[in-house]
Amino acid sequence: MSDQPQVKSSPSFFNNPRNRSIIYQALLLIGLTYFFYSIVSNTLANLEARGIQSGYDFLFTTAGFDILMSLVPYDATHTYGKTFIVGLLNTILVSTIGIILSTMVGFIMGVAHFSHNLLIRKLAVSYVETFRNIPLLLQIFFWYFAVLAALPSARQSLSLGEAVFLNVRGLYIPGLNAESGAGLVYAAFAIAIISIFLLRRWAKKRQDETGQQFPVFSTSIAIFIGLPLIALFVAGIPFTWDFPVLKGFNFRGGITIIPELMALALALTVYTGAFIAEAVRAGVQAVPHGQTEAARSIGLKESKIMKLIIVPQAMRVIVPLLNSEYQSLVKNSTLATAIGYPDLFTVFVGTTLNQTGQAIEIVFMTMAVYFVINMSISFVMNRFNASVSLAER
Amino acid sequence: MKRLTSVIATSLALGLSFGAQAGTLDDVQKRGNVSCGVSTGLAGFSQKDENGTWSGLDVDVCRAVAAAVLGDASKVQYKPLTAKERFTALQSGEIDILSRNTTWTHTRDTSLGLNFAGVNYYDGQGFMVSKDLGVKSALELDGAAVCIQAGTTTELNLADYFRANGITYNAITFDTSDQTRAGFESGRCDVLTSDQSQLYALRIGLQNPSAAMVLPEVISKEPLGPVVRQGDDAWFNVVRWSLMAMVEAEFLGIDSKNADKAKAEGKPAQKRLMGVDSDAGQKMGIPTEWAYNIVTQVGNYGESFERNVGQDSPLKIARGLNAQWNKGGIMYSSPVR
Numbered sequence: 092m093s094d095q096p097q098v099k100s101s102p103s104f105f106n107n108p109r110n111r112s113i114i115y116q117a118l119l120l121i122g123l124t125y126f127f128y129s130i131v132s133n134t135l136a137n138l139e140a141r142g143i144q145s146g147y148d149f150l151f152t153t154a155g156f157d158i159l160m161s162l163v164p165y166d167a168t169h170t171y172g173k174t175f176i177v178g179l180l181n182t183i184l185v186s187t188i189g190i191i192l193s194t195m196v197g198f199i200m201g202v203a204h205f206s207h208n209l210l211i212r213k214l215a216v217s218y219v220e221t222f223r224n225i226p227l228l229l230q231i232f233f234w235y236f237a238v239l240a241a242l243p244s245a246r247q248s249l250s251l252g253e254a255v256f257l258n259v260r261g262l263y264i265p266g267l268n269a270e271s272g273a274g275l276v277y278a279a280f281a282i283a284i285i286s287i288f289l290l291r292r293w294a295k296k297r298q299d300e301t302g303q304q305f306p307v308f309s310t311s312i313a314i315f316i317g318l319p320l321i322a323l324f325v326a327g328i329p330f331t332w333d334f335p336v337l338k339g340f341n342f343r344g345g346i347t348i349i350p351e352l353m354a355l356a357l358a359l360t361v362y363t364g365a366f367i368a369e370a371v372r373a374g375v376q377a378v379p380h381g382q383t384e385a386a387r388s389i390g391l392k393e394s395k396i397m398k399l400i401i402v403p404q405a406m407r408v409i410v411p412l413l414n415s416e417y418q419s420l421v422k423n424s425t426l427a428t429a430i431g432y433p434d435l436f437t438v439f440v441g442t443t444l445n446q447t448g449q450a451i452e453i454v455f456m457t458m459a460v461y462f463v464i465n466m467s468i469s470f471v472m473n474r475f476n477a478s479v480s481l482a483e484r
Numbered sequence: 485m486k487r488l489t490s491v492i493a494t495s496l497a498l499g500l501s502f503g504a505q506a507g508t509l510d511d512v513q514k515r516g517n518v519s520c521g522v523s524t525g526l527a528g529f530s531q532k533d534e535n536g537t538w539s540g541l542d543v544d545v546c547r548a549v550a551a552a553v554l555g556d557a558s559k560v561q562y563k564p565l566t567a568k569e570r571f572t573a574l575q576s577g578e579i580d581i582l583s584r585n586t587t588w589t590h591t592r593d594t595s596l597g598l599n600f601a602g603v604n605y606y607d608g609q610g611f612m613v614s615k616d617l618g619v620k621s622a623l624e625l626d627g628a629a630v631c632i633q634a635g636t637t638t639e640l641n642l643a644d645y646f647r648a649n650g651i652t653y654n655a656i657t658f659d660t661s662d663q664t665r666a667g668f669e670s671g672r673c674d675v676l677t678s679d680q681s682q683l684y685a686l687r688i689g690l691q692n693p694s695a696a697m698v699l700p701e702v703i704s705k706e707p708l709g710p711v712v713r714q715g716d717d718a719w720f721n722v723v724r725w726s727l728m729a730m731v732e733a734e735f736l737g738i739d740s741k742n743a744d745k746a747k748a749e750g751k752p753a754q755k756r757l758m759g760v761d762s763d764a765g766q767k768m769g770i771p772t773e774w775a776y777n778i779v780t781q782v783g784n785y786g787e788s789f790e791r792n793v794g795q796d797s798p799l800k801i802a803r804g805l806n807a808q809w810n811k812g813g814i815m816y817s818s819p820v821r
Contacts, residue, residue, distance in 0.1 A: 142714045143575065143597035156639040157655040167643035240670035259671045260629060339627040340617070340674050341654070350672065351656075431658045431667075437634070442657065445568055445635030448596040450575075 149447045158433045178438035186421045189359035197367025204372045223365040235354035235430045262348040263335035272329035279322035287311045351432035363420045370412035374405035406479040414472035418465045508719035517559040520546035521579040524564045527685035528793035538562045542583040544788040545710045548726040552774035557781035568635040582711040587637045601723040603709040606805040608702035610680040622701040629654040631664045631673035641704040729775040731817035733784035740783045
């Protein structure tokens with residue numbers, strides 16, 4: 092462009108393409124700003140004209156209703172702002188469980204598609220075809236109203252060694268009560284994780300330099316279990332069990348996993364898992380068969396072929412697909428409202444919105460939250476994608 | 485440049501259209517029907533039969549308004565709404581009246597831009613439990629799991645009552661009353677709490693109604709009534725007085741059968757309500773025979789009550805608070821004159 096011969100007579104100011112584009116952009120920006128300004132100011136004016144309150148003051152008034160499940164201390168005397176936190180944490184909890192489990196299910200089912208065993212192969216195919224093609228809402232209803240609701244009542248619970256109970260009210264497992272000295276065990280966990288991380292770096296560096304291999308995996312497991320175990324005995328086992336006991340109508344004590352959470356997590360896992368299985372299949376199939384044959388010809392073991400040749404190349408296809416599956420999972424978790432799992436949508440857009448009537452503020456806050464969550468997932472996955480993508484020189 | 489101009493023009497037009505709003509009464513008369521928000525299905529109050537016809541105590545308020553304004557009680561368009569959707573539907577103008585067992589509270593009346601036009605059922609919150617629990621009072625419910633419908637005053641009353649009495653509980657909230665009932669039936673919760681009228685209706689819908697019982701405690705006041713948008717006084721008057729006319733007709737002894745007689749040869753107050761020598765309708769901008777149309781097509785309040793929730797219905801709820809003020813209740817109409 093720049094080496095084209097310049098025209099002597101320069102065009103007038105408005106005919107200069109550069110100036111023109113700047114002017115148009117500026118005018119468009121002004122137009123857009125005015126457009127959104129008029130929407131916002133009109134909305135506010137109309138809300139006031141109709142006597143509907145607006146603003147975020149409601150976040151600091153007492154909520155006055157209870158929430159079934161909360162990861163932070165909450166009761167009816169807390170504020171509406173707190174209900175937002177409670178709902179948000181519940182959304183993050185179910186999304187995290189869903190993402191972890193669906194990834195596991197998806198990878199197992201995706202790889203099972205290539206099994207030499209006909210039964211396993213057909214099982215994987217029929218899993219994907221069944222659960223990918225049924226609406227998620229129906230699946231949630233299926234797990235909640237058909238499977239979990241068929242469990243026995245509290246007094247006829249299924250029990251495992253009088254410590255774990257399963258009934259229509261949920262799964263009751265023993266909890267651990269930390270006593271003084273528990274900090275030592277937590278510290279041991281942290282040290283174990285850090286040292287495993289350092290060990291891996293050291294082993295990789297040593298292999299790069301000398302070619303010698305180090306049994307990283309078995310050593311890591313030994314460190315991860317061994318260190319906290321030593322700390323546990325050194326501190327004199329600073330934990331006591333808190334067993335669930337049937338008192339009155341329900342079990343008290345221990346940890347309760349409510350059936351709403353189980354149904355939602357199951358449905359999200361099984362549904363998203365089917366899509367991830369397809370992504371994994373696509374990724375593995377994208378690696379040409381010649382790669383496997385070449386690896387065999389230089390004498391690599393089958394497990395090494397998978398780890399060093401197939402997976403790294405397949406990941407380049409899988410990771411971008413995973414990103415969108417994870418984002419869908421988070422958005423799909425709002426279907427919680429159908430079975431009453433107290434996620435952000437149920438609690439905040441449901442009850443809080445109804446009690447306060449501040450629809451615009453609440454919907455806006457909720458939209459912003461899902462946007463931020465999904466952008467964070469996207470950010471992490473893009474970083475991960477960059478690490479597995481082809482290193483071009 | 486042309487495109488830009490149109491963008492600005494559009495945004496201006498959008499801005500203007502937000503502000504413009506005609507009166508609901510005019511809209512209804514022009515449109516030829518009343519758009520009425522009802523429940524997604526609650527026996528006795530608003531439910532759809534197998535032919536798709538809506539009936540119920542709340543439905544009768546809508547029909548009364550249609551009869552008063554348009555002279556035909558059937559000219560109602562029903563919009564089933566969940567508890568969560570109801571106020572937004574009214575605020576946004578999607579419906580003209582919300583007649584959906586809605587409790588009149590201070591917050592709703594003052595901060596949502598809405599007005600309650602009256603009370604068509606005095607209710608109170610109660611509890612339903614299954615009989616084999618062996619519970620006789622709500623105070624024995626410590627540790628119970630309670631099913632509630634989301635977005636209702638019930639949620640707040642429940643928290644208040646149990647906190648005041650030092651009772652712990654788990655609240656399980658569902659979107660619709662049908663889901664609440666399903667939760668109760670599956671054993672997800674020990675207790676179902678709701679307005680007492682709804683409890684009777686929900687109990688009938690159980691597979692085995694006799695296995696469940698309603699506890700005696702009534703823990704709140706729940707005046708239920710129709711709601712309209714704030715700032716539209718003409719429409720507010722029409723809805724308020726349509727409801728009043730039903731109550732007044734019962735008080736004056738006019739029902740759907742003797743309305744013609746009352747109009748022709750009744751006492752002065754009866755004749756006046758039926759539109760004889762009265763400009764009550766004109767003052768509201770609706771036909772003179774508005775109350776006559778209500779009574780002949782919908783019936784008076786007592787008829788509507790007995791037909792939908794009282795002795796002529798499966799619910800068999802006693803009049804109680806909802807009897808006329810001179811019969812031991814608190815239903816009281818201001819005089820139509």
